[in-house]
Amino acid sequence: MTTGYEPLNTLKPVAEGLWIIDGPAVRSFGFPFSTRATVVRLETGELWVHSPTELTASLRAELDALGPVRHLIAPNQIHFVHVNAWVEAYPGATFWAAPDVHARAAKNGLHLPEATPLAWDRAEAPWQGQLDQLIVRGSSFHKEAVFFHRVSRTLIVTDLIEAFDTAKLPAHCRPFVWLNGIDNTDGKMPPLLRWTYKNKAALAEDIETLVGWAPRRIILAHGDCYDANGAAELQRAFRKLLNARAWEKTVDEIKARENR
Numbered sequence: 001m002t003t004g005y006e007p008l009n010t011l012k013p014v015a016e017g018l019w020i021i022d023g024p025a026v027r028s029f030g031f032p033f034s035t036r037a038t039v040v041r042l043e044t045g046e047l048w049v050h051s052p053t054e055l056t057a058s059l060r061a062e063l064d065a066l067g068p069v070r071h072l073i074a075p076n077q078i079h080f081v082h083v084n085a086w087v088e089a090y091p092g093a094t095f096w097a098a099p100d101v102h103a104r105a106a107k108n109g110l111h112l113p114e115a116t117p118l119a120w121d122r123a124e125a126p127w128q129g130q131l132d133q134l135i136v137r138g139s140s141f142h143k144e145a146v147f148f149h150r151v152s153r154t155l156i157v158t159d160l161i162e163a164f165d166t167a168k169l170p171a172h173c174r175p176f177v178w179l180n181g182i183d184n185t186d187g188k189m190p191p192l193l194r195w196t197y198k199n200k201a202a203l204a205e206d207i208e209t210l211v212g213w214a215p216r217r218i219i220l221a222h223g224d225c226y227d228a229n230g231a232a233e234l235q236r237a238f239r240k241l242l243n244a245r246a247w248e249k250t251v252d253e254i255k256a257r258e259n260r
């Protein structure tokens with residue numbers, strides 16, 4: 001099945017030291033989710049691979065020519081399907097996982113190797129100063145680690161925002177995208193995930209942190225990426241949340257002045 005992001009399973013340069021890999025679609029409830037991995041070459045020359053997609057022989061040859069794969073990232077409890085193949089291919093790599101990845105994989109009948117947990121609010125030592133890191137708070141279910149590639153000012157996310165180009169989808173799948181409001185004209189967090197974020201204040205605070213990183217671009221795992229105006233796209237995607245937070249801050253300021 002074509003995804004509209006061909007060629008698949010090959011490195012595509014985005015910026016200096018930064019590539020994406022468009023992988024084949026993964027079906028969930030009958031819907032074909034396009035997939036995308038991100039590769040960063042660290043200052044040591046080691047490769048950091050976010051949300052690994054299908055690993056083919058030709059892709060492995062491309063990666064090996066680029067540098068040694070040393071870090072494999074499962075950024076949330078949905079993005080783990082191809083991890084085992086990568087761990088087997090690169091036994092010298094460290095497998096890093098967001099919270100609940102192993103439990104979710106086990107529920108789906110997949111045993112993952114032991115992983116090093118990703119920190120909630122700081123970058124790990126191997127990429128400190130090169131990639132900023134944050135696990136977005138507020139959800140009882142979804143715990144997504146997001147990363148910011150400083151040199152290229154690129155934010156790397158998975159399901160925090162989805163932006164499907166319906167022209168690339170079979171006609172019978174397009175209503176799903178429109179009804180969920182996740183087409184590329186107004187990409188945002190899917191409702192089923194958004195509803196799990198009961199702690200809106202924590203989510204808003206973390207989104208403000210991401211906006212403060214001032215990303216130029218945003219790489220998404222599903223759908224079209226944002227090649228420019230990254231911070232503005234974040235503000236647009238989370239406008240209701242951020243507007244509510246701005247209102248609350250204004251009310252608090254008014255109350256504080258009245259109580260002086």
